[in-house]
Amino acid sequence: MARKPKTPDFEQALQQLEGLVEQLEQGDLPIEDALKAFEEGIRLTRDCQGILQQAEQKVQLLTEQDGEIEVTDFPGNGAPSA
Template sequence: MAAKPDTPDFEHALQQLEGLVEQLEQGDLPIEDALKAFEQGVKLTRECQGILQQAEQKVQLLTEQDGEIHATDFNAPDE
């Protein structure tokens, strides 16, 4: 199952977030750069949370039908 092109990759977003945290922890960024890094970190955190929530919803929608497990996309229209 391929990810949508506009959907951020969780691992990439998390890696970026970790990099920002390291920069901020060093404490040597000018205040304007630190604020921009913090703002970007908040955005990445929200993106990661959204990806995790989508994954959780997909797991919850796993159902057993006729002895087989089928995944149902929670965004799919009702059939």
């Protein structure tokens, strides 16, 4: 049985998006290719947003205690640690 193509993970999608932006910024793509690159960039942006939303929901579920969300700083985000 054939597998469905896997959605790229966040890092892969972001890397592809950065490559498309570089191509578009050069300004030498024919208009059809530029439109295709733009459409692909929009799709990748939506994929990244969806991945981030899922991660945020997962973090909220993991940090929920007694029916309330406990807001905590993550290590490495620039906040001083206690």
